[in-house]
Amino acid sequence: MKLLLAEDDAMLADALQTQLGSAGFDVEHAPNGAVADYLLQKQHFDIAVLDIGLPMRDGLAVLQQLRQTQTALPVLLLTARDALDDRVAGLQAGADDYVTKPFDFPELLARLHALLRRSQPANTPTLAGGLTLDKATRRALLAGEPLELSGREWTLLELLVQQRDKVVTKEQIHQAWSDEGGETGGGNSIEVYIHRLRRKLEGARLVIRTVRGLGYLLEAEA
Numbered sequence: 001m002k003l004l005l006a007e008d009d010a011m012l013a014d015a016l017q018t019q020l021g022s023a024g025f026d027v028e029h030a031p032n033g034a035v036a037d038y039l040l041q042k043q044h045f046d047i048a049v050l051d052i053g054l055p056m057r058d059g060l061a062v063l064q065q066l067r068q069t070q071t072a073l074p075v076l077l078l079t080a081r082d083a084l085d086d087r088v089a090g091l092q093a094g095a096d097d098y099v100t101k102p103f104d105f106p107e108l109l110a111r112l113h114a115l116l117r118r119s120q121p122a123n124t125p126t127l128a129g130g131l132t133l134d135k136a137t138r139r140a141l142l143a144g145e146p147l148e149l150s151g152r153e154w155t156l157l158e159l160l161v162q163q164r165d166k167v168v169t170k171e172q173i174h175q176a177w178s179d180e181g182g183e184t185g186g187g188n189s190i191e192v193y194i195h196r197l198r199r200k201l202e203g204a205r206l207v208i209r210t211v212r213g214l215g216y217l218l219e220a221e222a
Contacts, residue, residue, distance in 0.1 A: 001024065001025050001026065001046040001047065001116065002025075002026045002028065002043070002044060002045045002046050002047075003020060003025040003026065003027050003028070003045065003046065003047050003048070003049065003112075004027075004028050004030060004036065004039055004040065004043075004045045004047075004048040004049065004050075005017065005020070005027050005028070005029050005030070005049050006029075006030040006032075006033065006035075006036035006048070006049065006050045006051055006054055006059065006062065007029070007030075007031075007049070007051045007054075007078065008031055008032055008051060008053070008054055008055055009051075010031075013029055013031070016049075016105075017029055019105050019109075020109075022169070022171065023109055023171070023172060023175065024163060024166070024168070024169070024172050025112075028043065028045070031055075032054050032055045032056040032057070033054040033055065033056045033057025033058055033059065033061060033062045034056040034057055036048075036050065036054065036057075036059075036062045037057060037062055037065060040062070040066055040070070041069075045073060046073075046074075046116065046119075047073070047074045047075075047076070047112060047115060047116055047119075048066075048073060048074070048075045048076070049075075049076050049077075049078060049108075049112070050062055050063060050075060050076070050077055050078065050095075051077075051078045051079060052077055052078070052079035052081060052086075052090065053079060053080065053081075059077060059078075059079070060089065060090065060093045063075060063077070063090075063093045063094050063095060064093050064094065066094070067093070067094035071094075072119065073119075074096045074097075074115035074116060074118070074119045075094065075095050075096050075097075076095065076096065076097045076098070076099060076108075076111060076112060076115060077090045077095045077097070077098045077099070078099055078100075078101060078103075079098070079099075079100060079101065080100065080101045081100070082100040096115050096118075097111050097114075097115055099111060106175075106178075109175060110175070110178070110179050113175070113176070113179045114179065130142055130143045130203070130204045130205050130206075131161070131201070131204050131206060133157070133158060133161055135158070138154055140154065140157060142200075142201070142203065142204055143203065143204075147200055148200075149200070152177060152193060153193055153196060153197060153200075155176050155177055156173060156176070156177075156190075156193050156194070156197060157197055158176075159172065159173065159176045160197075160208065160216065160218040161218060163218070164218050164219065165217070165218070165219050166217070167211050167214045167215045167216070167217050168215050168216050168217070168218075169214060169215040170190055170215055172215070173190055173215075173216075174190075194208060194210075194216060205220055205221050206218060206219070206220060206221065207219060207220075207221050
């Protein structure tokens, strides 16, 4: 997922780039509002995080300009302003969510994942190999036949398909399970669910590979 981070605090921006990168995001950083405007016009992003107090052009102005051409891009505002009027102004300008500083990174990440889920058309099936995922019904079909999946198996499979041909870390899997409101599990719980999915995907033109020390990779069989 391509993410624009517009933040002028160099230390915070550096920390967020590292953490978001570890969570699977491809982060492009804008240190001021003018750069954010330019990047939003020239590049495709899946989601944007805008600090309101940006130099040269503040985050609300950037957001208002963005909404003239891109109404669907999910935008989360970051700010130290926690007054009700400030929050209302941000939402009225077109923000989808609002986080005040200081914040905990897990909460920020959970909010980003939630925005991304809501922004994806629920009735558009995701195709991979002989597999079809329908997010509207949370159903998976293999060669037209339904797969029996638990809630945790569905979430894991959806994440692997979304990140197809990219390594999905154990941290990302735990976060996805946590975002669904369930326990993340511990010990070898991920290995257990990976094993179950491998068995259920037999016959598909897909394989879940273990990338030692990194995580798991869903790719087409050679």
